[in-house]
Structure formats: structure tokens, C-alpha cells
Amino acid sequence: MSEEPAFRVRDLAVSYGSQVALKDVTLDIEPRKIIAIIGPSGCGKSTLIRCFNRMNDLIPGTRVQGQVLYHGQDIYANDVDPVTVRRNVGMVFQRPNPFPKSIKENVAYGARINGYKGNIDELVERSLRGAALWDEVKDNLNRSALALSGGQQQRLCIARAIAVQPDTILMDEPASALDPVATSKIEDLMQELKERYTIIIVTHNMQQAARVSDKAAFLYTEVNEAGTARWGVLVEYDDTSRIFTNPRDKRTDDYISGRFG
Amino acid sequence: MPVGMSAGTPAGAAAGAPAGAAAGNPLLMRSTSRARVVKDVAARVAMWLAALIVLVPVILILYYVAAKGLPTMDWEFLTQPTPYSMRLRGGGFVNGLIGTLLMVVLAAVVSIPLGLLGAIYLVEYGKKGLLAQVIRFFSDVMTGVPSVFVGLFVYTAMVIPFGFGVVMGAASLAIIMLPIVVRSSEEMLKLVPRELKEASYALGAGHWHTISRVVLPAAAPGLTTGTMLAVARAAGETAPLLLTALSAQEIVTRLVGEATASLPVLIYYGARNPFPAGQERAWAGALELLLLVLVFTLLARVASSRNRLWQ
Numbered sequence: 001m002s003e004e005p006a007f008r009v010r011d012l013a014v015s016y017g018s019q020v021a022l023k024d025v026t027l028d029i030e031p032r033k034i035i036a037i038i039g040p041s042g043c044g045k046s047t048l049i050r051c052f053n054r055m056n057d058l059i060p061g062t063r064v065q066g067q068v069l070y071h072g073q074d075i076y077a078n079d080v081d082p083v084t085v086r087r088n089v090g091m092v093f094q095r096p097n098p099f100p101k102s103i104k105e106n107v108a109y110g111a112r113i114n115g116y117k118g119n120i121d122e123l124v125e126r127s128l129r130g131a132a133l134w135d136e137v138k139d140n141l142n143r144s145a146l147a148l149s150g151g152q153q154q155r156l157c158i159a160r161a162i163a164v165q166p167d168t169i170l171m172d173e174p175a176s177a178l179d180p181v182a183t184s185k186i187e188d189l190m191q192e193l194k195e196r197y198t199i200i201i202v203t204h205n206m207q208q209a210a211r212v213s214d215k216a217a218f219l220y221t222e223v224n225e226a227g228t229a230r231w232g233v234l235v236e237y238d239d240t241s242r243i244f245t246n247p248r249d250k251r252t253d254d255y256i257s258g259r260f261g
Numbered sequence: 262m263p264v265g266m267s268a269g270t271p272a273g274a275a276a277g278a279p280a281g282a283a284a285g286n287p288l289l290m291r292s293t294s295r296a297r298v299v300k301d302v303a304a305r306v307a308m309w310l311a312a313l314i315v316l317v318p319v320i321l322i323l324y325y326v327a328a329k330g331l332p333t334m335d336w337e338f339l340t341q342p343t344p345y346s347m348r349l350r351g352g353g354f355v356n357g358l359i360g361t362l363l364m365v366v367l368a369a370v371v372s373i374p375l376g377l378l379g380a381i382y383l384v385e386y387g388k389k390g391l392l393a394q395v396i397r398f399f400s401d402v403m404t405g406v407p408s409v410f411v412g413l414f415v416y417t418a419m420v421i422p423f424g425f426g427v428v429m430g431a432a433s434l435a436i437i438m439l440p441i442v443v444r445s446s447e448e449m450l451k452l453v454p455r456e457l458k459e460a461s462y463a464l465g466a467g468h469w470h471t472i473s474r475v476v477l478p479a480a481a482p483g484l485t486t487g488t489m490l491a492v493a494r495a496a497g498e499t500a501p502l503l504l505t506a507l508s509a510q511e512i513v514t515r516l517v518g519e520a521t522a523s524l525p526v527l528i529y530y531g532a533r534n535p536f537p538a539g540q541e542r543a544w545a546g547a548l549e550l551l552l553l554v555l556v557f558t559l560l561a562r563v564a565s566s567r568n569r570l571w572q
Contacts, residue, residue: 053463055462083467086465097454097456097457097459099460099461099475100457113470113474114465161464164464
């Protein structure tokens with residue numbers, strides 16, 4: 001707890017056009033921990049995780065208010081280039097999305113565009129080892145990444161993300177498109193990765209959140225009185241063990257015990 | 262596709278049958294599924310027929326052009342220019358071949374990069390903005406403009422001051438190709454999955470890196486097809502070339518100020534004259550033009566599929 005947080009989020013609100021998607025989010029994210037974002041569909045989990053690397057900028061009409069401080073620097077400040085943010089905060093998506101290039105070129109992509117001066121082959125090996133994929137692909141580095149299985153593709157996407165040498169990795173439901181074996185491999189990998197990286201994961205899967213995360217943020221949907229607008233709010237943010245055994249808020253309790261959602 | 266239809270229908274029938282139906286077992290509900298099978302077969306037959314009917318003119322054209330053109334198509338035809346009189350046998354269309362190659366290549370060199378950049382602007386930058394909508398609208402209008410108008414425009418703007426020539430012919434072809442390249446490329450670029458672009462941005466790539474390293478390679482096969490359609494269309498244009506390049510019996514020596522033959526114009530002249538020798542050359546010319554477009558298309562396909570990983 002003594003360490004400086006990787007992220008400090010203060011009064012964050014996100015809207016798409018005139019529609020508010022998320023508001024009143026305030027939380028601190030400690031480095032080298034796994035933070036799970038949980039909550040029912042449509043509560044703004046993906047919106048929130050996409051605030052950490054400014055991926056929301058890509059959707060026209062998105063407005064972000066409040067502050068997201070990354071090691072003390074507001075990443076939404078006017079003089080901050082989102083490209084720089086994304087070089088430090090990597091992301092893995094729900095559906096594995098390798099480029100239709102070779103395995104090696106997938107991993108090397110980020111390094112190449114960032115003007116990496118070192119040895120690409122070493123970087124590729126190191127990143128693939130880091131994503132626990134090296135032994136499976138080391139003889140086929142020039143094969144198409146699309147020939148890999150879904151679970152391998154997702155680990156390739158993780159290798160691709162860590163090749164840019166970020167300090168935080170965002171994972172937006174990284175295992176929801178995978179079978180249980182591939183899922184458990186990803187979960188094991190996350191435990192290894194957290195020694196070096198801060199990991200923020202969105203998950204629909206309560207067991208997964210309980211298994212892998214150190215802290216959990218529970219988001220929930222609020223509706224206005226007329227029922228015409230809904231938005232996500234942060235209900236509770238605490239140690240995962242506490243969220244799952246003794247939540248403070250009744251809505252959290254109802255959700256994790258499966259009474260709705 | 263007929264196959265997709267037949268696969269979808271029985272599955273739909275099984276899923277659509279209520280579990281608590283009177284018969285109890287949904288597989289026994291023969292009446293529903295028989296009607297569906299009949300519809301399925303009817304749809305399949307109709308689509309096969311439609312496909313066959315579409316193929317008939319194509320095959321007839323290929324057959325006719327080959328049958329009429331092959332007897333005249335020899336080494337002399339490919340390498341010699343057109344003789345002075347339509348009555349004379351012998352000679353060939355090499356003047357037209359060279360003229361067509363020069364004009365089409367020149368037009369392609371101008372219109373393909375411009376059209377591609379325009380399409381990239383529409384998809385990646387302009388999106389639904391006013392300027393993008395205006396460009397889209399006028400591209401559509403331009404696609405529909407009869408090519409003879411384009412010829413008249415270039416005639417007024419370039420031929421009157423500078424005379425006929427390869428450059429004027431190429432200019433009219435480029436104007437015809439540009440909107441086709443823009444609109445077909447735009448459609449292809451739009452098909453690149455958002456997930457791929459996001460993956461690139463998430464790795465710290467900027468907009469241009471994402472376009473040049475992810476979007477363009479992913480869309481390459483489609484871009485090639487659309488571009489080749491434009492090239493084929495330009496290679497076959499006759500009316501604008503009559504007004505901008507005219508025709509000549511000799512092989513062209515200057516790019517500006519010299520009337521230049523092209524395959525379609527030579528075919529046109531040969532076909533409308535009363536002498537069999539000229540008509541036979543026109544048939545061979547038609548075959549030559551067809552093969553030329555085929556070669557262009559094949560080359561482009563090979564070039565775009567060299568990197569197989571993208572497919």
C-alpha cells in the first residue's frame with residue numbers, strides 16, 4: 001500500500017455524444033497488482049478500461065471528464081499524445097486480433113513502429129517467452145499468426161503487447177472467447193506477468209475475477225427516474241477477498257452471489 | 262450461395278420447432294420440414310439457373326472473339342503497324358497496342374495513387390464529414406458521366422491548345438478511372454476489421470502507421486481487384502480516345518501533339534469499314550485487347566497475393 005499508485009482516477013465521467021456512459025469513478029491502482037473490473041453488461045466496464053490508454057479517443061463524439069493520472073501525469077492533459085500513453089499502457093482485446101502477418105512480425109510490429117534499435121529476434125524470443133508461447137511456436141516463427149489456435153493467438157497478442165515494454169497491460173475480457181484450458185493458461189500467465197506489470201482486467205466471469213485479481217472494482221448501472229438514460233457508476237472498490245466475502249454494498253452482494261446480472 | 266441456404270434451412274427447422282409440439286418429437290413434424298425442403302430446392306435451382314444465364318453471354322463473347330480473332334492473330338499482327346488501306350491484308354495493330362499501353366499506364370500512374378489516397382481520406386479522415394460527403398457524391402456522379410463527355414472536356418481543355426496525343430488520351434482515361442478507383446477502394450478499406458486497427462493503435466502506432474502497415478496490406482487483394490476493374494474499363498474506352506488521341510497508322514513517337522492509335526479505336530475503325538481484311542484485323546484486335554486486360558489482371562493478382570499471410 002505504501003507504493004505510489006500506477007493510476008489515480010479522479011471523478012472520471014465518460015459520455016458518447018449526449019449520452020453519459022460512466023460517471024463518478026474514483027480509484028487508485030497499485031502497481032504490479034491485478035485489478036479486476038466486474039459488473040453486469042452495459043455498466044461501462046469496457047468504457048472504463050479504455051480510459052487507461054485513451055482508446056476511447058478513437059470513437060468520435062467521446063468526451064472524457066475528470067482526471068486519469070498515470071504516475072502523477074494526467075494522460076488527458078492537452079499536451080499528452082495518446083500514442084505515447086499507448087506505448088506505456090498495452091492492451092489485449094476480447095477477441096484475439098493478431099495481424100494477418102507472421103508470428104514474428106506480429107510481435108515485432110510495435111517495436112518496429114517505435115523505432116526499436118535493439119535486436120528484433122531477441123525481443124521476439126523474450127516477448128514470446130514472457131507470454132508462455134515460445135516453446136509452441138519457436139520452430140514456426142514465420143508462419144501466419146492466423147494458423148494458431150484461439151488461445152495461442154491470445155497469448156501472441158499478449159506477447160505483442162509486452163514487446164513494446166509497457167508497464168501496464170489492460171485486458172478487456174481476454175479469455176471470454178477461449179475454452180477452459182486456454183483460459184487457465186492465460187490466468188496462469190497473468191500471475192507471472194504481475195511480477196513486472198500492472199494488470200487491469202475486465203471480466204464477466206466472477207470465478208475468474210476471484211481467482212486472479214488482487215483488487216476488484218464493481219460497476220453497476222444506474223437509471224434515471226424516467227428510465228430514459230442509464231449509465232455506469234463505481235459501486236465498490238476493494239480487495240478481491242473482501243468484495244467476494246464481505247461486500248459493503250448490497251448491490252455488490254446481490255451481483256456476486258448471482259441474484260442478477 | 263446455395264450451399265449456405267441448404268445448410269441453414271434444416272438447422273432452422275429443428276431450432277424453430279417448439280419443444281412442446283403435439284407430436285412431442287420435433288423431428289416428426291414432417292409437414293413443416295417438407296415445405297422447407299421444397300423451398301430450399303427451388304431456391305437452389307433458381308440460383309443455379311441465374312448463374313448459368315449470366316455465364317451465357319460471357320462464354321459466347323469469349324468464344325466468338327477467339328473464333329473470329331485467332332485466324333488473323335499471328336506474329337505479324339502482333340509486331341506490325343496497320344497498313345495504309347483497309348483493303349490490304351497483313352500488317353497488325355502494334356501501333357494500337359503501344360498507344361493503349363502508354364495511355365493506360367500513364368492514366369493508371371496518375372489515377373491509382375490519387376484515387377487510393379482519396380479513398381484513404383474518405384475512410385480514415387473525412388468519414389461522415391461534409392467534404393467527404395461532397396467527394397463521395399461527385400465521385401458517384403463522375404462514375405455515371407458518359408465517357409464521351411470526358412473526351413469532349415479533354416478535347417476542349419487540352420486538344421484544342423496542344424493537339425492530339427498520348428497525354429490527352431491518358432488524361433481522359435485517368436478522369437474515367439479516378440472515381441472508380443476511389444469508390445471501389447473506399448468499400449475495400451471499410452471492410453478492414455476495426456479490431457485490427459485497434460490492435461495497431463493499442464501498440465502505440467499512429468494513424469499513418471496503422472494505415473500503411475495494417476489497413477492497406479489487409480485490404481490489398483480487394484484494392485487490386487477494384488483497381489484492375491478501372492484499368493480494364495480504361496483499356497476498353499473508345500469514345501474519349503477518338504476525341505483526344507484520334508488514331509494513326511504509325512507507331513507513336515511523341516507524347517504530345519501527335520495523333521496516336523489505340524486498340525479500341527483501331528477495332529472501331531476496322532469493324533465499321535466494308536473490307537474483310539480490315540474486319541479480320543478488328544477481330545484479332547478485340548482478342549488482343551481481351552488478352553491484354555487478362556494479363557493485367559493476372560499480374561495484379563499475383564502481385565497482391567505474393568504475401569499469402571494476408572489471406
